[in-house]
Amino acid sequence: MTVLTEAPSLPDTAAASKPRRRRMTVSATVAGAVVLLIVLTALVGPLLVGDPVAGDTAHRLLPAGTAGHVLGTDGQGRDVLARLVDGTRLSLLAGLIPVLFAALVGTGLGVTAGLSGKWGQRLIMRTLDVFYAFPAVLLAVAIAAALGSGLSNAIIALAVILVPPVARVAETETRRLVDLDYMEAARASGARRSVIALRQVLPNVAPPVVVYCTALIGLSIVYSAGLSFLGLGISPPTPEWGLMVSEHTQYIYSAPFLAAIPALAILIASVAFNVLGDGLRDLLDVRGEVRA
Amino acid sequence: MAGYLGRRLLMTIPILIGVSIVIFITIKIIPGDPVASMLGPTGSPEARAALHARLGLDDPLPVQYFSWLRHSVTGDFGTSIARHDSVAPIVFDALVNTLILSLAAGALAIVLGLLIGALTGLRRTGVASRIGNAFALFSISVPQYSVGLLLIIYLASNAGLFPVSGMHNPNGDGGFVDLFNHLILPAITAALVPAGIIARMFRSSVLDVMSMDFVEALTARGLSRARVMRHAFHNTVPSLLTVAGLQIGYLLGGVVFVEAVFAWPGIGLLVYQSITQRDLPVIQAGVLVSAFAFVLINLVVDALHGLVDPRIRT
Amino acid sequence: MSVIPPLEVRDLTTTFVSRRRRTEVVHEVSFTIGRGQTMMLLGESGSGKSVTARSIMRLYGSSAELGGSVRLAGQELLGLAEPRLRAVRGGQISLVPQDPTGALDPLRRIGSQLAEVLAVHGVERVKTAAHRRAEELLAMVGIPDPKRVAQSYPHELSGGMRQRAVIAIAVSCDPQVLIADEPTTALDVTVQAQILELLADLQQRFGMAVLMVTHDVGVAADFGGRVGVMYAGRLVEEGPAGAVLSAPRHPYTAGLLESLPAPGVARGSLRSIVGAPPSVGAFPAGCAFAPRCPHTRPACTDDDPPLVTVAEDRVAACPVVNAEAVMA
Numbered sequence: 013m014t015v016l017t018e019a020p021s022l023p024d025t026a027a028a029s030k031p032r033r034r035r036m037t038v039s040a041t042v043a044g045a046v047v048l049l050i051v052l053t054a055l056v057g058p059l060l061v062g063d064p065v066a067g068d069t070a071h072r073l074l075p076a077g078t079a080g081h082v083l084g085t086d087g088q089g090r091d092v093l094a095r096l097v098d099g100t101r102l103s104l105l106a107g108l109i110p111v112l113f114a115a116l117v118g119t120g121l122g123v124t125a126g127l128s129g130k131w132g133q134r135l136i137m138r139t140l141d142v143f144y145a146f147p148a149v150l151l152a153v154a155i156a157a158a159l160g161s162g163l164s165n166a167i168i169a170l171a172v173i174l175v176p177p178v179a180r181v182a183e184t185e186t187r188r189l190v191d192l193d194y195m196e197a198a199r200a201s202g203a204r205r206s207v208i209a210l211r212q213v214l215p216n217v218a219p220p221v222v223v224y225c226t227a228l229i230g231l232s233i234v235y236s237a238g239l240s241f242l243g244l245g246i247s248p249p250t251p252e253w254g255l256m257v258s259e260h261t262q263y264i265y266s267a268p269f270l271a272a273i274p275a276l277a278i279l280i281a282s283v284a285f286n287v288l289g290d291g292l293r294d295l296l297d298v299r300g301e302v303r304a
Numbered sequence: 305m306a307g308y309l310g311r312r313l314l315m316t317i318p319i320l321i322g323v324s325i326v327i328f329i330t331i332k333i334i335p336g337d338p339v340a341s342m343l344g345p346t347g348s349p350e351a352r353a354a355l356h357a358r359l360g361l362d363d364p365l366p367v368q369y370f371s372w373l374r375h376s377v378t379g380d381f382g383t384s385i386a387r388h389d390s391v392a393p394i395v396f397d398a399l400v401n402t403l404i405l406s407l408a409a410g411a412l413a414i415v416l417g418l419l420i421g422a423l424t425g426l427r428r429t430g431v432a433s434r435i436g437n438a439f440a441l442f443s444i445s446v447p448q449y450s451v452g453l454l455l456i457i458y459l460a461s462n463a464g465l466f467p468v469s470g471m472h473n474p475n476g477d478g479g480f481v482d483l484f485n486h487l488i489l490p491a492i493t494a495a496l497v498p499a500g501i502i503a504r505m506f507r508s509s510v511l512d513v514m515s516m517d518f519v520e521a522l523t524a525r526g527l528s529r530a531r532v533m534r535h536a537f538h539n540t541v542p543s544l545l546t547v548a549g550l551q552i553g554y555l556l557g558g559v560v561f562v563e564a565v566f567a568w569p570g571i572g573l574l575v576y577q578s579i580t581q582r583d584l585p586v587i588q589a590g591v592l593v594s595a596f597a598f599v600l601i602n603l604v605v606d607a608l609h610g611l612v613d614p615r616i617r618t
Numbered sequence: 619m620s621v622i623p624p625l626e627v628r629d630l631t632t633t634f635v636s637r638r639r640r641t642e643v644v645h646e647v648s649f650t651i652g653r654g655q656t657m658m659l660l661g662e663s664g665s666g667k668s669v670t671a672r673s674i675m676r677l678y679g680s681s682a683e684l685g686g687s688v689r690l691a692g693q694e695l696l697g698l699a700e701p702r703l704r705a706v707r708g709g710q711i712s713l714v715p716q717d718p719t720g721a722l723d724p725l726r727r728i729g730s731q732l733a734e735v736l737a738v739h740g741v742e743r744v745k746t747a748a749h750r751r752a753e754e755l756l757a758m759v760g761i762p763d764p765k766r767v768a769q770s771y772p773h774e775l776s777g778g779m780r781q782r783a784v785i786a787i788a789v790s791c792d793p794q795v796l797i798a799d800e801p802t803t804a805l806d807v808t809v810q811a812q813i814l815e816l817l818a819d820l821q822q823r824f825g826m827a828v829l830m831v832t833h834d835v836g837v838a839a840d841f842g843g844r845v846g847v848m849y850a851g852r853l854v855e856e857g858p859a860g861a862v863l864s865a866p867r868h869p870y871t872a873g874l875l876e877s878l879p880a881p882g883v884a885r886g887s888l889r890s891i892v893g894a895p896p897s898v899g900a901f902p903a904g905c906a907f908a909p910r911c912p913h914t915r916p917a918c919t920d921d922d923p924p925l926v927t928v929a930e931d932r933v934a935a936c937p938v939v940n941a942e943a944v945m946a
Contacts, residue, residue: 142322147557275450517720526708
């Protein structure tokens with residue numbers, strides 16, 4: 013008889029009255045360290061490596077491990093390591109800013125919707141539903157295309173598609189809080205709606221939103237690099253990971269590893285943020301899964 | 305059930321209207337005069353003005369919108385600027401190709417996701433479970449364009465197992481085997497992210513259901529483990545349907561990178577190419593048609609959901 | 619007098635095992651329930667009463683180690699092979715859990731869930747007959763419109779109706795022992811009495827032995843039979859409900875009763891006892907109640923006091939109170 017393979021939570025509530033101490037898992041701690049490393053690289057990395065733009069056509073496509081070029085050189089003889097490190101800055105920014113924007117706007121919309129009456133809530137959420145009806149990536153591509161290529165336009169396009177899911181998380185959480193008794197109490201005591209929003213709701217809505225957004229960063233990094241890969245993000249010769257993948261693709265037969273290097277950077281950054289998001293979710297005991 | 309479906313159908317109407325408005329506005333904010341790009345640098349100001357008037361571009365925006373909507377609803381998406389051909393067949397051909405890729409990738413993702421989710425949900429320890437968790441984690445973080453490239457290098461180019469790109473062999477008979485060969489690599493690439501998401505969702509759904517009281521209650525009724533598991537898995541179907549539907553919908557747009565890498569002639573590639581050619585009617589129609597397909601898929605998923613779960617019918 | 623009782627529990631000990639640690643939750647609990655008799659397990663959350671009930675049916679599987687002996691009509695359940703155990707569960711011994719919502723499969727109609735149990739236990743193998751029997755059972759538990767309810771999904775019924783359906787499933791195979799784990803806690807106050815009445819009625823009709831788990835002194839007093847008071851995984855007092863609840867011989871039982879505003883009325887927490895019960899797996903040495911007990915002597919923390927006979931047909935595990943009672 014092994015229907016319950018896990019030790020069941022004891023049916024009586026004594027166990028629940030003494031909450032289990034939650035800790036960050038090992039993998040989440042490692043992921044946090046990697047995220048820190050990426051941020052540090054973005055901040056000070058460019059000072060430590062050579063010029064990422066200056067190329068020497070005499071030394072094109074040098075293999076990794078060549079003296080002076082640890083990761084080799086690209087098709088225009090530029091140092092891959094220098095471009096990778098320098099590209100961290102823009103790749104990270106292009107991933108972070110849309111999420112930051114979506115977090116602010118999405119939380120604002122979600123909390124407002126959750127606190128407004130039936131019609132206000134419907135208006136906001138049904139409008140956001142319209143954006144849900146688009147295949148997100150295609151919408152981002154279309155918006156970025158409509159605005160014209162360039163980093164800022166790619167960022168705007170991504171921000172637009174990230175707002176609705178964040179707003180949904182914030183709205184669900186707000187409505188859950190509104191149903192709780194202490195909100196009743198706050199309202200009964202005559203507090204103004206804006207005061208309730210700031211004092212009672214925001215501090216409680218913040219944790220799930222932060223957790224959700226942390227995991228969104230990984231997605232956002234992949235997408236923004238993808239837009240650059242399609243030529244809708246940053247324009248050459250500025251280094252950025254997605255653009256590097258695209259540039260290196262030309263040499264895919266002569267130097268297959270070249271395209272793998274920036275791709276690996278994107279993967280590592282994305283995994284790190286995703287694992288960190290998972291860890292935070294377990295730590296703060298927030299439910300919900302990021303769905304792209 | 306009929307009432308539920310009816311309500312659900314009604315709800316899609318305002319959404320579709322909203323979708324069309326968003327697309328219309330997006331196209332309107334595109335900088336530059338579409339007429340200028342149609343006529344090229346040689347067009348005289350008079351010719352431009354004439355074309356402007358003929359295309360109705362001087363009308364107020366609402367008038368332009370309703371005129372565009374009226375034509376779109378009847379399947380008239382105008383003429384492609386770059387291809388000098390009617391947009392509708394171009395877009396629908398591309399949509400069919402995208403659907404082929406999305407459904408193949410979706411099916412692959414569901415099978416993979418279910419296997420990994422069930423494995424990691426039922427046995428939380430052990431090597432296989434660890435590998436499953438790691439796969440689910442990495443696959444959702446993977447940039448598809450890079451995976452596609454790696455597959456092209458190693459399986460298509462170096463090993464020569466599969467064709468590098470496209471959908472049919474130009475010299476082939478265009479039969480099913482040919483299509484299938486071309487489909488494998490893009491489908492694998494596109495399936496990775498949804499497989500990871502489905503695996504993670506299914507895992508938590510399995511954990512949820514297995515810890516539910518009714519598993520214990522069913523055991524106490526004297527049901528065999530196999531029967532109890534059948535009940536339990538039945539209860540994961542509703543959430544599985546929801547996430548699988550979402551993912552197939554996501555694939556409709558998400559395959560844009562995959563289509564670009566493998567030169568798969570779908571909506572994503574079409575929209576992407578039309579962007580570089582500033583072919584607005586095609587972009588407009590492409591996004592509109594895929595959004596409609598997305599809404600339709602969601603509708604089907606909701607109907608199935610209602611069929612499986614009596615609780616949401618009422 | 620060698621009648622074999624329907625349920626005989628001897629020194630039942632339940633230890634939850636995980637890879638990291640072992641936690642003993644129930645310690646050497648013994649009691650016997652005769653045909654048509656009732657045993658109430660009374661205690662606070664975490665006292666081990668629910669675990670005791672579930673251990674009897676071996677519902678924890680490999681996650682718990684069970685010690686002692688559980689005899690169902692003379693047949694030892696601990697160590698019984700899985701296929702035999704399955705036949706026993708739901709057949710000779712069945713469970714009415716606390717929350718009827720969680721106990722039913724939300725995606726299956728009530729009638730089909732009943733028919734499944736009947737088929738599994740070989741009571742009615744033919745589908746049509748099983749469904750007819752299902753409707754009879756629903757009528758028997760006082761459901762006014764059994765045909766409609768059989769066709770209903772759990773979410774379409776009220777809490778009270780759901781619990782009646784759960785009870786119908788539990789009694790469908792004519793069990794000798796019915797375990798009811800807080801069968802009324804999840805229900806509206808108005809429905810609680812009806813459900814208890816139904817259980818008492820069914821018990822009388824079929825002569826089932828009933829083991830009822832409750833934290834509600836009022837329920838224990840109303841339902842009668844024998845009562846076993848549990849604290850920290852141990853039975854601390856046991857005897858006829860009337861006698862135990864009117865003249866307790868263990869300070870914990872006394873504390874439970876004092877916490878009631880009026881006997882037999884209230885439910886809920888035990889505010890008159892200072893402190894909180896020890897958490898599961900962290901039971902103190904000696905008498906587990908000693909830290910909260912008004913009668914504590916130094917000797918109380920030395921040994922685990924055994925259950926001793928304190929009056930005719932009654933046992934209690936407090937030498938201090940019993941010494942006083944004898945002197946008084």
